[in-house]
Amino acid sequence: MFLATILLLPGCAVGPNYHRPAVNAPAAFRGDTRAVTNSFADLPWWQVFHDDNLQALIRTALTNNYDLRIAVTRVDQARALAAEARSEYFPQADYAALASRGRNAVNGSVTPSVKTQSTYALDASASWEIDLWGRVRRLTESARAQYYASQEARRDVQVSLIAQVAQDYFQLLALDRELQIARDTTNSFGDSFKIFDERLRGGIASKLETSSAEALMDSAAATIPELERQIILQENQICVLLGRNPGPVPRPNASLDAQSPPEVPPGLPSTLLERRPDVREAEQNLRSANAQVGVAVANFFPQLSLTGLYGQVSPELSLLTAGSANAWSYAANLAGPLFHSGLVAEYHGVKALRQQYLLQYQQAVLNAFQEVSDALVSREKYAAEHDAQSRAVDAYQEAVRISLERYRLGNASYYEVLQEQQLLFPAENTLVQTRLNQLLSTVQLYSALGGGWTFGK
Secondary structure, three states, X not given: OHHHHHHHHHHOOOOOOOOOOOOOXXXXXXXXXXXXXXXXXXXXXHHOOOOHHHHHHHHHHXXXXXXXXXXXXXXXXXXXXXXHHHHHHOOEEEEEEEEEEEEOEEOOXXXXXXXXXXXXXXXXXXXXXXXXXXXXXXXXXXXXXXXHHHHHHHHHHHHHHHHHHHHHHHHHHHHHHHHHHHHHHHHHHHHHHHHHHHHHHOOOOOHHHHHHHHHHHHHHHHHHHHHHHHHHHHHHHHHHHOOOXXXXXXXXXXXXXXXXXXXXXXXXXXXXXXXXXXHHHHHHHHHHHHHHHHHHHHOOXXXXXXXXXXXXXXXXXXXXXXXXXXXXXXXXEEEOOOOOHHHHHHHHHHHHHHHHHHHHHHHHHHHHHHHHHXXXXXXXXXXXXXXXXXXXXXXXXXXXXXXXXXXXXXOOOHHHHHHHXXXXXXXXXXXXXXXXXXXXXXXXXXXXXXXXXXXXX
């Protein structure tokens, strides 16, 4: 009957059982008018980013990035701690051996004796805590939740890494395009300066026109070293993400305009809680803290431990195998707190910690909804801005073409051509930035939805 009671008691565990907190999830993300169930965050990253160069960079980063490798070691640490906590389910066995010789002392105790004595002992002992109140189970539950939280933290690093590599790559392509615009503009202003300089020498053009053309040429040329500097810094930053020394980033035949992310809806807000690794990590931290409350409650109850010993004790080494040298014992120990004010303080402390992680979980959910909505709205508005700016660049290019034609027909001065060229240069750069913002907002949306944490193909 006693044994049956011991076996049945571990079926209960004191303290609160974990239940996922209710959250006020909206029916649809703000900025999403379709509200369908499929989401492009369900796509692996290689189906989102179709640039072969970018895919190669992401694969390298997922293998060599130091932040991700550090996160993997944290998972290993948490797995070991979970195994350590689970080991308390099982009996603990130890062994000991003793050989001593002395006078007036036996096993370290002063004992009057008239002769020198020897003592030999060899024993094995075992102890086992009967988990009456679920203290060990709650400790294991807490450690297991911490292990799962470390896995989600690794996934979060992975999502962030994929997004960072993609964003840095798109920024690098934008700098390449700006550099090309700066060189083309410098050449265009240089041609204008040559024309005005020749006309000035011939007494046809004014010094004002020639100086203006020269200033515009030099101003455009001055942007080239700065863009080249930024390109090198951007390449260095990407190389660090890839876990390698700073150096060039190969990107043959790559251009900003060739990037075309898929047009797929974000999905339903309710699925975001299952996909975002930072939200899942926050929930596992809450689960761990909830289990610690159970541990604190179990500490108020007595603990039952079973111990046993078997060994050999003899004054002669040759007698250790004799039956008369056998030593054995078994015992049951029941001990509990009578007055420990620290246990009360510990209980209130872990309850406050659980409340902290509950608020952090709710905050993580709210931040996730905001990030998705921000990315959706930004993506939509940047698309509208890009369309308008693209029309503006087309109009400026047409204006330059018309002014050149008017100049050839003698209906306008070349100074008019120069003015139109001056307006085209910043408009082209603005168009590059709006295109870049489109791509960055798409990456941010993919990251905010928790996509891309599947490892390579």
